[in-house]
Amino acid sequence: MSLCLWLSFLAVPALAGPPADLEHMAGQMLLVGFRGLEISGDxxxxxxxxxxxxxxxxxxxxxxxxxxxxxxxxxxxxxxRLTAALKTLAPLxxxxxxDQEGGRVQRFKARDGFADTPSAAEMGSWNDxxxxxxxxxxxxxxxxxxxxNMDFAPCVDVNVNPKSPAIGALGRSFSSDPERVALNAEAFLRGxxxxxxxxxxxxxxxxxxATSDSHLGFTDVSVTWREAELTPYRLLLARDRVDMVMTAHVFNSNLDPDYPASLSRRITTDLLRGELGxxxxIVTDDLQMRAVTGKYDLETxxxxxxxxxxxxxxFGNNLAYDPDLPTKAQAVIVKLVRDGVIPESRVRESYERIMVLKNKLQ
Structure with a gap:
């Protein structure tokens, strides 16, 4: 191996090894949307x-x-071409x-030449x-x-309210029976x-x-939410087959009287990590949904x-758009750590979990 090649090899951090610096760790914590069908260097x-x-x-x-x-x-x-170009650029x-759930939630649509996938509601009705x-x-x-290499699916929301504008009305739930939701979701993630x-x-x-859509504003499920909505998570997490969990922007005063789930330590850490193990x-839902931006600025x-x-x-960067959002968000994470607001160990924990996940990427 030539000296130049050897030095370039050393410059690339091991996938599951120690992080190079705080900026590097902060960057790995960001997943963003962007504009463009093709990628150029600028x-x-x-x-x-x-x-x-x-x-x-x-x-x-x-x-x-x-x-x-x-x-x-x-x-x-x-x-x-687009995905290959992006992957070639990435140091890790x-x-x-x-989001390719099937039915109404498919970014790759049949009209554009992609295979169609049935909705969760249809698949749940198969009983197979x-x-x-x-x-x-x-x-x-x-x-x-x-x-x-990552599908934000399956949706394991229980169809408590068939008219729920973001779930039931769109056919995104497998069933009103939480155990049936878990059964079909396990089959989906296995596939x-x-x-x-x-x-x-x-x-x-x-x-x-929910009776409202968190894309559009504050969504309070304090009265309508049922403990049974945790059942799919309890069953699937116990079987250790889950790569990632997305937290919602729903507000539930029974679980946290102050913050929506995606911004709640009681729900994200105490409940999901602590009680459910x-x-x-853990990934947040899009932090540019109005349920969040209607109340909090970027740093908060x-x-x-x-x-x-x-x-x-x-950050989907679609409900709002800022080409410099990654730079700003990374800088906020770094500032919060350097100002002593967030411990560096908190960022390092996430980085290490992300590296374990990335070891699974194909």
Whole structure:
């Protein structure tokens, strides 16, 4: 091995080894959205991925602010080029995520040349976990072929309120029976795993009873939420098959009288990690949803999410858009640590969990 090649090898941190510095750890905690069907060297996201300011990206087919399709997705070949270019830039394996649940929530749509996936409601009606697993494996094969290695699915919200605007009304729940939700969700995540794609349970601690949509504003489930909404998590976490859990922006005064779940230490750390024993990666729902931005600025949001115990902070950069968001969010994390507000050990814990997860990426 030449001296130059050897030195370049040493410069790349071991995937599960000690972090190089605080900035590096902070960058791995960020998963962001961006604009563009292709990547060039002067694109902000290309710079941020190359510099390690982000540990992952999320793809969307529709730009909410511009009110037009084609944000990151045009057709299969274009997506393969895009994901390959991003991964080539990344100093560490890059999480490339998408919301591909099936039914109404599919970023890769049949009209653009992608295979269609049934909704959770339809799959739950089959009463056939083997068939669900097969459908999820087919979905995972498609995702892997596109260069996507993380699916923000399955949704394990219990269909408490069939008219819930963000869940039941969209067919995103497998069932009103929490054990049936768990049975089908396990089949779904097994199917994704068969295809080599990571999965994510959502939306903890339960969004299925909500009467409003947290994308649009404050969502209080204090009266409607049921303890049974934790059952899918209890069952699935006990079987140790969960890569990641996404926390919701729902407010539940029975669990925390002050903060929504995604910003709540009582819910994220005490309940999910403590009582339910989850040791994997916790990701927030999109921190630009109005349930959060309507009340908190960026620094407060990041501080609360870190204090709550979140490992990955998700910024879709779609409900609002700022090309410099990764730089700003990374700087906030670093400042909070250097000012003594957040212990560096808190950031290091998340970094180490993320590195364990990234060892699974294919």
């Amino acid at each position: 694109d902000p996201i290309a710079r941020d991925v190359a510099l390690g300011r982000v540990g992952g990206v999320v793809l969307f087919d529709f730009d909410v602010l511009l009110k037009q399709p084609g944000r990151n997705i045009k057709n299969p070949e274009q997506v393969r 394996p890059l999480i490339v995520a998408v 976990p083997g068939r669900v697993r097969g459908a999820a494996e087919a979905l995972g094969d498609m995702l892997r072929g596109l260069g996507v 994704l795993a068969d295809a080599g794609v990571l999965s994510c349970l959502k939306h903890f601690p339960g969004h299925g009873s 989850f040791t994997g990666v 949001t990041v501080r609360l999410a870190l204090d709550a115990g979140a490992d990955i902070l998700l």
